[in-house]
Amino acid sequence: MPETKRAVVLLSGGLDSATTLAIAKSEGYECYALSFDYGQRHRFELEAATKVAQANRVEDHITIDIDLRKFGGSALTADIDVPKDRDEETMSAGIPVTYVPARNTVFLSLALGWAEALGAFDLFIGVNAVDYSGYPDCRPEFIEQFTKLANLATKAGVDNSGKFEVHTPLIHLTKAEIINKGISLGVDYGLTHSCYDPSSEGVSCGHCDSCQLRQKGFQEAGSVDPIAYQS
């Protein structure tokens, strides 16, 4: 029997990363989940991440604190309003104010650091280029370039002891396809959190881009979103 391979899976606690973790598990990886407390407005997603990690019985789950509010520059980390009730056309035009400068580069770099310390060569990230709301660091060419960097930045880039791969199983799926894939793998979407601007009790607003994409996804998947929304 081949040795089980370890993978580091970025886990925000949202719908996409929960599905990505389920896919990594279904492919036989021993999963190490990595979350970030980066000063995001929607810190409720971290409680969701913990629940999703437990439900998937990951080998380990680490949350790294890294205060990106010190840089500012995003509606998720600075005092800028989160846009609400935007139509699809507006949502897909340009880069939204919820973009956090270099966020996926930072997150993947840290996943790479943990992977190297663990002896893992597989990273999983739930980026999506279909419903991606114009984030530059969700594009396939970004992922390709990061993979090249990973294979130069590390010991393996010197001694050829292995080759890093960045898995993006959702990158070409619609939200509805992601949800159907997750349901087929038994993902409990009731544990996940997507809203950028929840109430102080953690109830989703239903109107930010993230809530809208989620609700539309469940509709198109012909399925019911199990989480509550503010009325």
Add this chain to the structure above:
Amino acid sequence: MPETKRAVVLLSGGLDSATTLAIAKSEGYECYALSFDYGQRHRFELEAATKVAQANRVEDHITIDIDLRKFGGSALTADIDVPKDRDEETMSAGIPVTYVPARNTVFLSLALGWAEALGAFDLFIGVNAVDYSGYPDCRPEFIEQFTKLANLATKAGVDNSGKFEVHTPLIHLTKAEIINKGISLGVDYGLTHSCYDPSSEGVSCGHCDSCQLRQKGFQEAGSVDPIAYQS
């Protein structure tokens, strides 16, 4: 008169980064210094970073806390002994245990995030490929690849509003050349800290790779190292 350009300069508080900051200033950049409290054994370098930033009258100096001890895998962040009194041949053979997994990738990613929030396109890092002790993330090919990534990962990679450049003014200099360059620019090396394993009062050990490279550099530069060492 052309507008002053902003640069984000990685500042550890060591000899190399202090010289790099002086070079960035001498080239006319408005400097934003970035340091990391990553759980390093030699946290005294952060006090040095603050002094060096003040001496150079930077526009701003941010220290980001990011606990890389959660990953382990390095003598600088885990309970592994720092090697002492190694000869040059041993020092340059292989990757030392003081290598921190993906550290420069993480640091440059965060510098990129701040640069993007500031509207800066220039990053400075004091990596060195001569005395570099075998760290994979100090090689010129790593820097080239990171630059390509930076130009895909960000808004500028979508709207072509600018092009990121990673400046490595020390990359091909010997330690003696770095010191002579710094002296010509007025760097006060008495403010800097290089030791990986200082005493609890912050006095340098004189025996780790970093102390040895520093001492040899001052000798070859025909100059006196102004810092104290344990007797």
